[in-house]
Amino acid sequence: MRRAEILAIGSELLLGGRLDTNSLFLTDELAALGIEVRWKTIVGDDEADIMDAIRVAGRRAGLVVMTGGLGPTGDDLTREAVxxxxxxxxxxxxxxxxxxxQRLAARGRTPTAAQMKQALIPTGAAVLDNPVGSAPGFCLSWKTCQLIALPGVPAEAKAMFTKEATRFVAEPLQTRAQARIERRLLHTFGIVEADLDARVGPLAQSRRGVRLGLLASPLGVTVSLTVCGGSSEMAALEQAARAVREELGGLVYAEGTETMEDVVGRALTTRRMTLAVAESCTGGLIGHRLTQVPGSSNYLDRVLVCYSNAAKMELLDVPKMILARHGAVSPEVAAAMAKGVRERSRADVGLSVTGIAGPGGGTAQKPVGLVYVGFDARGAGLLAKEFRFHGPRDTIKLRASQAALNLLRQWLPLAQIHKT
Known part of the structure; x- marks a missing residue:
């Protein structure tokens, strides 16, 4: 199987303000063509640095795909470096x-010297037309590797690779059938990375050719199982995925591209239940995530953001005495919020969240990151659970929203409501 390196060129990618989305796209596209991406390198707009990166990549990879540096400005130096x-x-x-x-003449303009720079191509290279932009790419063989240069603009890079470059890099169908890359993603919530590794690491290692990866985020930890090979490796991949599912049980909430909100939406739809949400510290984030799912209007009745105590009393009927006795961040208030939003809306299920997102507002008894999730449904009664999260404000909010949706996923079966 061919090994590839992606070389992303552009100083903006090193400054923290721009994400390298091209590499993510190319990794998936190359994997589908039977090509394994082994390295990714980001280099700034310096000709000497670009040349060094090309030399290193050319020594270790059979295919080097470059993005960026093909425009008309002085810092577009990929052509010169190649x-x-x-x-x-x-x-x-x-x-x-x-x-x-011709394009410029149609607009009543003539090309400038800078624009004409985009027509410069290394001798002997095949030109890759740009379906959505002006700068062409190119492909050439050098020593033992193949070099492909694409624009840095994501829309142009995607269009050029899909319509032009794939014919130069695609493996013969027979070769691709004999060796391909497959991956299974299992998304978990409620278990830390170290514990997850201890439980699933041996399961993956016992299967031939299966590579295990763990990716932690505020939404949980994703288990990545990858193989590169033929039918025996594919069978090992399925065995490993099945073993991980059996080991982790309900800790796995979704697979592949599915999200927590997808899973919750399907569960509500299957049970023909409606949901009402009351949010405090998450500020509407749960509602935003739920409404990202097409068809969510079939089960989501309303989302209320009740930040102040006055709003909790006025809109959710949270008793003043409970707020005074226990404080806004408490299991009692979380439960009362869930009950209030359900009764006010007449939805089947009420979900709530209240907490301290920080960076201020915490105390020794109630530190920043303390969150309570409330749940109320006919047949299940009032439930509330405590969480303690760490990190900056936006991370705590995201983790709180994920915890609330996960508890909704887990507690829905308790409601025992099924409309006819």
């Missing part, structure tokens, strides 16, 4: 010049 490394002088590509002049 030309110097490979010893192939830049030549003006006649068809590119012709197309550029």
């Amino acid at each position: 030309a110097r490394v490979t010893g192939r002088p830049l030549r003006r590509h006649a068809d590119t010049v012709k197309g550029m002049m």
Whole structure:
């Protein structure tokens, strides 16, 4: 199987303000073509640095896909770097010049010297047309590897790779059938990364060729199982995934691209239940996530953001005495909020969350990150659970929303409501 490196070029990718989404797209596309991405490198707009990165990538990978540095400005240096490394002088590509002049003429303009720079291509390289932009890409063979240059603009990179570059990198169908990359993603919540590794690590290691990866985020920990090979490796992958499911049970809430809100929405739909939500510290985040799912209007009745004590009393009928005795961040108030939003809406299920997202507002008894989730449903009664999260404000809010949706997933069967 061919090994590839993705080389993302652009100083903006090193400054923290721009994500390298091209690499994510290319990794998936190359895997589908039977090509394994082994390295990803980001390099700034410096010609010497770009040349060094190309040399390193060319020594270890059979395919190097570069993105960025093909525009008309002075800091677009990919062409020059490739030309110097490979010893192939830049030549003006006649068809590119012709197309550029025609497009600009239609707007009553003539190309500038900077724009004409985009028509320079290393000698002997195949030109990759740009279906949605002006800068063409190119493909050439150098020593034992293949170099492909794509624009850095994500829409242009995707269109060019899909429509132009794949014909240069696709493996023969027979080869792809014999060796391909497959991955299974199992999303968990409620277990820390170290404990998860201790439980599933041996299961993956006992299966031939299965590589285990764990990715922690505020939404939980994702178990990634990957194989590269043929039918025996694919069978090992399915065995490993099945073993992980059996080991973790309900800690696995979704697989693949499915989200917690997808799972909750399906559960509500299956049971023909309606939901009302009362949010305090999450500020509407739960409602936002639920309404990202198409068709959520079939089960989501309303979402109320009740931040102040006055709002909790006025909109949710939370008793003043409970607020005074226990405080807004307490299991008693969480339960009262869930009950209030359900009764006010006449939904089947009420869900609530209250907590301290920080960075201020915490005390020794009630620190930042303390969160309570409330649940109320006919047949289940009032339930509340405590969580303690760490991190900045936005992380605590995201974790609180995930915890609330996860408890909804777990507690829904207790409601025992099924409309006819």
